[in-house]
Amino acid sequence: MNSTETPVDAAIAELRLGAPSRWLWGTTIVGILAFIGTQIYGFTTPSSEEMGNLVKIMFVHVPTAEISFLGVLLMFIASVLYLVRRQERHDLLGAAGAEVGAVLTALTLVQGSIWGRPTWGVWWTWDARLTSEAVMLVILVGYLALRAFTEDSGRRARWSAAVAILGALNAVIVYWSVQWWRTLHQPHSSPMTVARPYRYALRLNDVSMLLIFIALVAWRYRAAKLERAAELLREEAALKQGGSYAL
């Protein structure tokens, strides 16, 4: 944000910020290409003795789950920073992290279901990790719903930061409690427990997924800044017209 005098001037400057920067496009394109390349590599790996080609869902599934935690972590850190420093960019960054985190969490659940149906014979099972992911998704949706329903921007930032911090704390407790409650999941799939070509496939997917995550967060952060700028301009327009313009 430029060092302009009023928030509205800053908003106008923001809206005229023009095309997205070269590195944003760069990260996006490299991320997509890396993802496509990784999948092509994944298809060339031999099929697993136990699971056949189903194992290849894991190449995408495990990194999606891991990177979705990054979204939650970003939301948590940005929210703490917001409450300490009270800078709007931290609020918008937290929202971007939560949005991308919610999408990746939902994707993780869908991929897990697609894998679980042929492997376990059911679309859904009340296993600890599956259930925790589902709870995380509703917590993220609650955070985003609160943001959508709170019109005052200062309130929205403070409230959603508090909700984000409590929600992220709860993610840990939910995981614990569900673990105690029921566990029938196979041991954590990590690059250490699988054969070498699979290890490469997982690692490559981690990297390409991380690039896509960074690009998505950057796009959503940019969109959040533009939305905020538009909001400020609407408010000013409403004031000029004597409040006749509906917000």
Next chain:
Amino acid sequence: MGMRGEIYRATSLALKDLTTERRTKANFNAVVFLAGLMLLLFGFALGPDADALRNAAAGVLWLTVLFSGVQAFHRSYEVELETGALETLLSYPGSRKAIFVGKLLANLAFILLVEVIVVPVSAVLYNLPMGRLFPGLLPVLFLGTLGFVTLGTFYGAMASRLRARDVLLPLLLFPMLIPVLVASVEATSALMVGDVMGEMASWIGLLVAFDVIFLFAALLTFETVVEE
């Protein structure tokens, strides 16, 4: 203002809320009636088989407490918002944490009183062994309710000031309560059918950890929620 002053402020606020409630009983009657109705409805939904009912009773009891109790949290702030009393309350000197603690104490007393009626009614309807259940159930009820009320009081402070409050409070609150629900229900059914797995201590531990963590987290962030 010292610690004693803060405690005095918190208890005064709690007593004020409870007095209002005692004189009108508007909320208490509605919540208790709703809870009784839910116990009946669950009974119909689960069918007349006595064993099935007894096995489901712990879950039914806690869901009834959560779904009927959630009504209390709106009311807790509504009384302040209707006449602009919250601004006055916030402008008083001293820590705003006292406001949270006061609201929490009033809500805790309210929900515990609801449970005084709901637990015996569920014992009658679902044919539960009250004598064996009762002494062990008290700490479970208290710890579970404390976790529920802590988060309910916290999220109620936000949701009650929004237009979409009726949808938003459950949407924010219930996902957060899943550990409380799991631990309370498991502990309650362990009391009913006997603690064969020796897991009671784990569930009590989880409830204590949950209560302590979120009491601190809510106290630390409450001031940012009520500041304007």
